[in-house]
Amino acid sequence: MAALRLESVTVRFGGRTALDAVDLDVAEHEIVCVLGPSGSGKSTLLRTVAGLAEPDAGRVLLAGRDQRGVAPHRRGVGLMFQDHQLFPTRDVGGNIAFGPRMRGESRARAEERVAGLLDLVGLPGAARRRVTELSGGEQQRVALARALAPGPGLLMLDEPLGQLDRSLRERLVVELRQLFRRLGTTVLAVTHDQGEAFALADRVVVMEEGRVAQTGGPVEVWRRPVSESVARFLGFTNIAAATVRGTAADTPWGTVPVPPGTPPGAHTLLIRPAGVRLTPAPARGLPCTVVARTLRGGGSSELALLLRPGSGPDLEASCPLPAAPEPGTAVGVSFDPGEMVVLGAAAGPE
Numbered sequence: 498m499a500a501l502r503l504e505s506v507t508v509r510f511g512g513r514t515a516l517d518a519v520d521l522d523v524a525e526h527e528i529v530c531v532l533g534p535s536g537s538g539k540s541t542l543l544r545t546v547a548g549l550a551e552p553d554a555g556r557v558l559l560a561g562r563d564q565r566g567v568a569p570h571r572r573g574v575g576l577m578f579q580d581h582q583l584f585p586t587r588d589v590g591g592n593i594a595f596g597p598r599m600r601g602e603s604r605a606r607a608e609e610r611v612a613g614l615l616d617l618v619g620l621p622g623a624a625r626r627r628v629t630e631l632s633g634g635e636q637q638r639v640a641l642a643r644a645l646a647p648g649p650g651l652l653m654l655d656e657p658l659g660q661l662d663r664s665l666r667e668r669l670v671v672e673l674r675q676l677f678r679r680l681g682t683t684v685l686a687v688t689h690d691q692g693e694a695f696a697l698a699d700r701v702v703v704m705e706e707g708r709v710a711q712t713g714g715p716v717e718v719w720r721r722p723v724s725e726s727v728a729r730f731l732g733f734t735n736i737a738a739a740t741v742r743g744t745a746a747d748t749p750w751g752t753v754p755v756p757p758g759t760p761p762g763a764h765t766l767l768i769r770p771a772g773v774r775l776t777p778a779p780a781r782g783l784p785c786t787v788v789a790r791t792l793r794g795g796g797s798s799e800l801a802l803l804l805r806p807g808s809g810p811d812l813e814a815s816c817p818l819p820a821a822p823e824p825g826t827a828v829g830v831s832f833d834p835g836e837m838v839v840l841g842a843a844a845g846p847e
């Protein structure tokens with residue numbers, strides 16, 4: 498049985514449809530990340546599951562039970578918001594013990610639980626510290642311990658690492674995944690940071706305008722976005738109309754190779770930056786000029802190159818750091834058929 502099931506859930510605010518017939522299952526122990534642009538309905542989805550918003554149509558089931566009319570505090574879900582809203586007047590232990598104490602747990606039992614959770618989130622012995630004296634990352638850990646304290650059947654995270662700097666986020670997200678795996682926690686997380694979603698999730702759900710646009714494993718979604726809008730949301734820009742004939746396609750960048758088995762006809766084609774290869778001699782391939790180079794984050798040894806062809810839209814290429822040409826350099830470009838994605842087409846062989 499799914500830990501969480503949404504059946505055709507619709508939520509409207511006045512004339513605006515924030516969720517439009519959303520179907521979603523989260524299996525027990527699964528970590529699902531909801532991704533999507535601002536306003537796509539991510540927070541509304543979490544709020545609806547938590548009972549802070551009511552569906553206008555459809556059903557929310559937790560562990561098989563319809564939640565209509567069930568108060569938020571009786572749903573057995575833990576919530577952690579971006580601004581983590583710790584109680585400033587309580588110390589770390591008081592914050593974490595709040596839920597269990599509200600449920601009538603004894604002080605001694607709650608203190609034991611606090612100590613265990615602080616060990617778990619990497620802040621051993623911090624129970625008596627003031628939350629106002631903690632760093633952002635430490636506060637985040639306390640907020641996580643507080644959300645885990647009641648042992649929720651489903652933990653929901655809304656932009657959990659949103660306010661932290663990138664390096665701390667990248668470290669914490671790995672720790673979070675390991676922690677949830679170890680505890681067997683079922684997680685529904687919302688983020689607009691793709692890197693975070695891809696590092697955390699077993700499964701990614703991409704939302705657009707209140708609908709689920711794509712769902713799948715992180716690598717699958719990354720390799721095969723289903724539509725132009727999902728591809729653009731994921732940050733891909735080499736997208737153009739293409740007419741496929743056999744193993745080649747006519748595009749604004751000239752004739753490019755496509756994988757065998759690509760259905761013929763008019764399509765929208767995505768060329769992943771890794772498939773835009775600089776040829777050794779600029780005279781060969783599509784002539785382009787390097788417009789800009791940007792470091793990819795996270796200590797990557799790859800650069801993103803922006804290339805301007807003689808005709809057709811700009812192209813983004815991935816290039817190893819030492820080989821990256823300076824802006825203004827004339828280069829030639831060839832294309833790798835293995836990095837082409839026909840958007841909207843049924844998945845073919847890799």
Ligand SMILES: Nc1ncnc2c1ncn2[C@@H]1O[C@H](COP(=O)(O)OP(=O)(O)OP(=O)(O)O)[C@@H](O)[C@H]1O
Binds near residue numbers: 510514515533536538
């Ligand atoms: N309480 C509300 N009253 C009116 N409209 C709302 C309310 N909450 C959300 N909306 C609208 O519903 C839509 C979805 O909002 P939601 O906050 O769920 O998006 P989101 O994907 O979480 O966005 P963000 O990434 O910016 O937080 C938006 O158009 C928003 O303006």
